[in-house]
Amino acid sequence: MAIAREAEPVGSLSEVREAGLDRVDLFDIYRNMLITRGVEERGHILYRQGKIPGSFYTGRGNEAAAVGVATAMESQDVGTPLHRDMGVHITRGVEPWKIFAQYMGRADGPTHGRDGNVHMADIHLGLIAMVSHLPAMLPVAVGCALAFRIREERRVAVGWFGEGASARGDTHESMTFAGTRKLPVVFICDNNQWAYSTPTHLEYATEHVADRAQAYGFEGVVIDGTDVLAVYREAKRAVEKARSGGGPTLLECLTLRMEGHAVHDDAFYVPKVMFERWAENDPIERYRTWLRENAEMTDEEEDEISTGVKKLLHDALTRAEESPMPETSTLLEGVYATPEELDTPHHM
Amino acid sequence: MAIAREAEPVGSLSEVREAGLDRVDLFDIYRNMLITRGVEERGHILYRQGKIPGSFYTGRGNEAAAVGVATAMESQDVGTPLHRDMGVHITRGVEPWKIFAQYMGRADGPTHGRDGNVHMADIHLGLIAMVSHLPAMLPVAVGCALAFRIREERRVAVGWFGEGASARGDTHESMTFAGTRKLPVVFICDNNQWAYSTPTHLEYATEHVADRAQAYGFEGVVIDGTDVLAVYREAKRAVEKARSGGGPTLLECLTLRMEGHAVHDDAFYVPKVMFERWAENDPIERYRTWLRENAEMTDEEEDEISTGVKKLLHDALTRAEESPMPETSTLLEGVYATPEELDTPHHM
Amino acid sequence: MAEMTYLQAISDGLRTEMRRDDRVFVIGEDVGVYGGAFKVTLGFQEEFGPWRVIDAPLAETAIMGGATGAAIMGMRPVAEMQFADFVSCAWDHLVTVAAKQHWRVGIPVPIVLRLPSGGGFSGGPFHSQNPESSFAHIPGLKCVCPATPEDAKGLLISAIEDPNPVLFFEHKHLYRRIKTEVPEERYTTPIGKARTHREGRDISVITWGAMVYTAEEAAQQLENDGVSVEIIDLRTIMPWDKAAVLESARKTSKVLVLHEDTHTGGFGAEIAATIAEEAFEDLDGPVRRVTAPDTPVPFSPPLEKAYIPQVEDVVKGLRELAEY
């Protein structure tokens, strides 16, 4: 029995206008989704070219969920996106060439080759870099919200977690603390139905992850994660509710992880029909169709956007490949921060 | 809004007979509650006499909840009782003199002076000793249930936790795993309304802890923890449900911690009226009255039980005080188990 | 100057910083209304309000993760574990997130974690541990272990100022037993600098925390034998003052490392190994370690006494070294 509210799909343009998006915003969302996918597709190529060391993880299928939520955040808000949430980084403005540099372990990546994959973030864009351990960043997101509450700022923290990671204690402690204190945080569950090879019924025993929100004293909402506008609308509501003192919300974005867990995994354990069914719901194609049908996106407009994205990514790749490998002499630097660093605008 | 089922109080003798208790059982319950309280009251005296080193914790007010649950367990069942659950040890048959020896750090206590307080248990009676870290024994209880499930034994594990400890990740991981696998475990929340000085609304944001059971795919029941027969009836149901493959249940026994957190704490932060109101619900007095009114307990019977308990405890104290302090030469023994120990009936 | 117990000095340092800097806040179990299990924050909630003295749920990862998030947002959290032993429940957060965030992505995590640690009062296996060695091994964390009221105050203020995660191990057995003159004004004691607790010529004892007092008593006994013992109170074990230790070792040529934590893999091993390597040519005897044995901390008084290094144990170690 579902307990969480199931969000309606978004239909008309007027509905979207009400939710605060004009035509430029709508195109920006489209562009961000294209960039997101494009970055990850090119990542795959780099990987096959042997230019990405280690493993490689992407979020194909999660573009709408990631971009939708990030679009609903204000610039003063902060978040802790994960390995399927490239769209959050893109929407918040990280430059793709830096991501490629990160992928390839180059000196100009956000971690200067110290970490890989999406284990990066720009604090100046309000994002805090993830660690591998899932969902260890949720308590950190709650801590950001705690700071906002203490200082009575109208800011919101957004914390992401996978449906697999919902099983870990950190999820519980984060939601318990946020719920009892009504902190301004929004929890986003990227429910892509698989945790590596583990299906959802071995991770939780409710119908939806969002059904658990009630156990923490706040609302849970299940959203079709391929519907970027529905995600945006629900995220906007939740973010503004948090901002105005209404406490946390748990949003569950339901998608399918459209690739293996990482590049080495062929996902043999995922039933073929599942991939087929969800392929019909490709979030980008779905949104493109919507824009054509509802926002009168013209051929020229569409073309301009996709050409722009292609050029952006091409230039980004070139620039990233020019970035050198990090100097080994830097290895020992920065294990500890220096007092001066606290005076920089890092800390917001 | 409460989600959990709220258990009815137990009324008549016939109802109790149906639940499987005859008159001897009813008197045993009464005796076990008296011993439980008696042990802890004498503990206080020992403490004031300077005979108990360190701190001292008791479960006054929780006698009905502890004895009620333990009475519902079969001998082949196992459990991980906590610091308020002396009644479980008593009901399962631990000899009070050993408890006094444990309190005083003597060689004959179950831990031979290595640990104190209720950090003890007799594995031969199906009990596993608690650690301080709360609720770190819940995953262990679930693991016992896992063994039963693997071996397809009709046995049940019972795991206790406080409402304060419900906030910790271990609670969540335990219930998630047990719920997804429908393991034969019963979770007992000793909700005594305070976690040290912390009130319940800072530990969880639902009305009841048991409201959370639904988030794990099983039933939650709130019980008046001063009503030993209601506790027994609900525990019996839950234990037998688990035994027959029905999966976990979460039972929340609502009481008030009738003393400070430990002997050093005067509980100034608990409103006086709260103590007064709950003093009227003293579990032992309540049950005594019920036995007089419903089970025709005579003066002689009552007297025999209480005299027997007094003598038992008196002898126990004497015997415990005769127990020597542990030899320091034993300190280094037993950090590691030897292979022979695995052949003993420890492992059940 | 004012007479303060070790505990009062900690309260005083914390209160000083909270008055001076409204980014500083306290979070932990029962730290508010109750003032903390040891009453370090007694009266703080009245003075600073419930959002700067936060009664947390019983959830150590939420407490520490919460502190980290708030720190990254510009606050200066001081979190309390009710007992140091319970920091095991926040281990993952500390070693995975807090310790590595700056090196990985350049974000400082200025958090302080107060850890009432140590034994000596029958706290048993879970209320007596000294887990500093476990954390000192993790790059990115700092570990502070003051022995005196003056250092406790000064180091706590330094820890709050420090842009890194600092674990502040306060020894429970010193809380009310040790009382000395402490400056009333604000001051800092540098993290990473040892203190010569006692000057001597013949043997050096390297130690920290409550063991400083055990060493002192032992040194007094050795004085009667005509052996002059130097005591170096490390004060902080990560970073530790290698220079001061090596200097003392080179001076006396004989060293005893003393700690209350268990032996194997305790931080004493790092100190002994370093001395034995870097002062190899200056040593007139092997570096001895006097520590707790490799068992959990026992509850019963005679066992606990056998577990925690006693003055006699140190005297014995020193005599052996003296005669070497």
Add this chain to the structure above:
Amino acid sequence: MAEMTYLQAISDGLRTEMRRDDRVFVIGEDVGVYGGAFKVTLGFQEEFGPWRVIDAPLAETAIMGGATGAAIMGMRPVAEMQFADFVSCAWDHLVTVAAKQHWRVGIPVPIVLRLPSGGGFSGGPFHSQNPESSFAHIPGLKCVCPATPEDAKGLLISAIEDPNPVLFFEHKHLYRRIKTEVPEERYTTPIGKARTHREGRDISVITWGAMVYTAEEAAQQLENDGVSVEIIDLRTIMPWDKAAVLESARKTSKVLVLHEDTHTGGFGAEIAATIAEEAFEDLDGPVRRVTAPDTPVPFSPPLEKAYIPQVEDVVKGLRELAEY
């Protein structure tokens, strides 16, 4: 005998025990249908069924606590962490419950925890760590770090037989790189006994895990200089074979301790401190440690190479010792 990779030897040992003893079961993330992240349990669920090869939720404390409870009820659980790094999420359970239960109340906890550890393939800060030192410090836990396929199989079987919690650190970089003859039948390799990987006269290298191969290459280079290097593969670091180490140290009089974990407070400190203390009079030079530096494990290949001790680093250390 059959040719087996290090990984195949682990699978083989585990399969052998599961066939022999139906109390043995496997629990971990993705160990069933998927066969584990490294495919150690590939095909196991088909053979042994879903209740002996259990796909656990993403919940390390549930996995380890579950293993402990099942062990106390008479099972022989073999739990897998997907990467050793994630054991940080079960730290509390291991050090608080599993390590201390026997000493406190006499209940053995016969669990095995398989930990794919180590770096060398750009796994980055959270997929490359060697956390054995942290656990070796905790009384009640055993830590095993095999270097060869033969030892991996024999030690895994010993670990399953052992009545205590055993952490089995398997080095990922050896999984498919190292392939040797391994007995096909069941056998045990004793926990706590070192193996002389290479006999030598002039300098001893004490090491374990993947570093055994690094040491071997370095020793070969030193041979060309006419320096004879002995390599002691510790195999298990808790308990560690002090007798074998001291014997080698006394024979060669010069020792280098080598490990892949970070330097400060790494287990090498314990070994170096012990040698320096107990073989004080036999040493002709300081005990040197070659280790990773005190940083997290970097991702980018040049950085990772600078981090993990390389053959050159060992050669340099050995030459310095030779010339001492």
